[in-house]
Amino acid sequence: METPCFEAAMFPYQDPAGSDLLQRLGALDAYRSKIQTRYDAAGREPNTRFVPIEHLSGSSSRLRAGITPTVATIPWNAFPRSRTSTRDDRLDGRAEANLQEEYVEWDLQFRVGGGGNQSGIENIVFTTEFPEYFEALADVSFEALVTAVKSVIPGANPTVSELLGIERPLAPLLADGVVGPATWAMLNQVTGLAGRSAEQPVLRRGAQGEAAAQLQVRLKRLNLIGTVDGDFGPATEAAVKKAQARYTGGGRVFRQNLNKNPWNNGKKGILCLAQQFNTLPFLFELVSQCSVPRPQIRPQQVCATQGVNCVPSRSSDPNVCVAAQNQALLGRALSLRDPARIRILELQGIWRLNGERVDVNVAPTGGRQTPAIWSLSRGEQRAVLRNLPGLTLDGAPITSGAQVARKVQVGADILVVPTSGLKV
Structure with missing residues (x-):
């Protein structure tokens, strides 16, 4: 049975969606x-x-006087690195075996043409939100x-x-x-x-x-x-x-019921992460186990060490593991920053609308500015790409979610302090 500390008051964790x-x-x-x-x-x-x-x-x-934690962001790419040989249309599917395994999942929303037929991608919705x-x-x-x-x-x-x-x-x-x-x-x-x-x-x-x-x-x-x-x-x-x-x-x-829930499996939408390895317990275990100092091996080798909850073929796990191990080797203590979440950081690539270069990461300011193409919400855990007519990525029209996922950067924030800065 788990036995928490009986005396300590629970930390006032924030709502990760930034709402009430x-x-x-x-x-x-x-x-x-x-x-x-x-x-x-x-x-x-x-x-x-x-x-x-x-x-x-x-x-x-337990911080000593004058010690303030620093914030470090561990970034990685949203595209499932272990699936580079998989067709994009298979990576876009959520209803069956979900291959979106980098703590990022996405869903396609299609335009409906005459007769109720789909006529191309209208929106791509990305989420990093945990089910908790x-x-x-x-x-x-x-x-x-x-x-x-x-x-x-x-x-x-x-x-x-x-x-x-x-x-x-x-x-x-x-x-x-x-x-x-x-x-x-x-x-x-x-x-x-x-x-x-x-x-x-x-x-x-x-x-x-x-x-x-x-x-x-x-x-x-x-x-x-x-x-x-x-x-x-x-x-x-x-x-x-x-x-x-x-x-x-x-x-x-x-x-x-998450994988059968039509509001999460793509039939009617997407709410949160559902892939079996995209879980909050896995993230905590990954950071904790990779924070055990292992000076006898290189930080890049820790992910493949027996007993460490880390998958070397992913983008997320090795990046997180190396960052945590480097901090541990430098004699620092660390924790996942509150609220514990994966943030959507940036959409990379060369984007053009009707041939004109646009910065999709900058929100429009009104007037005759470009309409919002890429918008973030829910504490940077949800993003929507509007596939406007004439929109291209690196010179190609948008034909799949995986195509865009290759350009999505996400990350986890950690707090770091020297171990000497903590009271025993």
């Missing part, structure tokens, strides 16, 4: 807990220079999840079966204050904390011991209780009832 939606819909505590779980797990890697974000920022900072955001909202209610989907895809009208793969949305549990298997499962899902059933017995008011303490850890993560003492008293019972009434744990079925 998580807080407004009552999902911010659930989201923060899932992220805290990832930082805690990464910080437990033996000998790693990775540290939880609260060591470098906030009220629990939508999972936290689904943990609250189906209605909260739908609100989030509509905020990403205006005009969306998703059904329960489309988003969750079931006929009816999950309902809150009976708020009786008794912690049985269903309540444990809901709390594990909402907080992102794992637990074995043998260590999670039925609990009720009056219970004491480790299981009661683990229950309180979960309730504290959700801001429902302030003390973890292993004593299931009136305050803990009241907190359990609030959790039972407030959360459904629907994020589990949302996550399980």
Whole structure:
């Protein structure tokens, strides 16, 4: 069973989309807990220079006086390097085996001509957003999840079966204050904390011991209780009832249904990352494991080392691994910057509209300026390329998403400090 620090307050992680939606819909505590779980797990890697974000920022900072973390961005290309021999039309497909494996996925939107026939690409939508955001909202209610989907895809009208793969949305549990298997499962899902059933017995008011303490850890993560003492008293019972009434744990079925969800598999749109290796746990493990100093080998060799969660044939993994290893070898501690996300940095290449060179990374300012061709949103986690008539990339018209992905640069931000700048 995972055992987080009982005393430390949870770091106030930001909404990665830069909105107030998580807080407004009552999902911010659930989201923060899932992220805290990832930082805690990464910080437990033996000998790693990775540290939880609260060591470098906030009220629990361990920074010595006068020490300020620096921000470094680790960039890589969005095109799946291991798929250079794969046809672009296969790389564009999301409904079956998704080959978009660089923490970037995309979807094509087509123009509809006469008779309802497709007549070329109208938009290409890229996302680097992790599912945890939508999972936290689904943990609250189906209605909260739908609100989030509509905020990403205006005009969306998703059904329960489309988003969750079931006929009816999950309902809150009976708020009786008794912690049985269903309540444990809901709390594990909402907080992102794992637990074995043998260590999670039925609990009720009056219970004491480790299981009661683990229950309180979960309730504290959700801001429902302030003390973890292993004593299931009136305050803990009241907190359990609030959790039972407030959360459904629907994020589990949302996550399980991601590849069948038409609002994410390309049939009706794209919300977030769904490829099996484009996950937040993988990213944290990658940074943490590659932050273990290995002076006996070159940094470029660490990715292929046994026990390191790194795929040498990708663009993302080796770049992240080398950057983390270099920082570790220089005697520095590091952490993923909050909010933990992959940012879309730049669209490269020579772009022309009707023969005239345009800078697609600069937003139009009005008047007779060029219409927006490339736009970013959701905390730089979502980008839309408008394939305007007459638009070319390196002299060629736009015929696939993979063609554009070759020019998309993304990156992850890390915070870095000398290890000597941290209090023991």
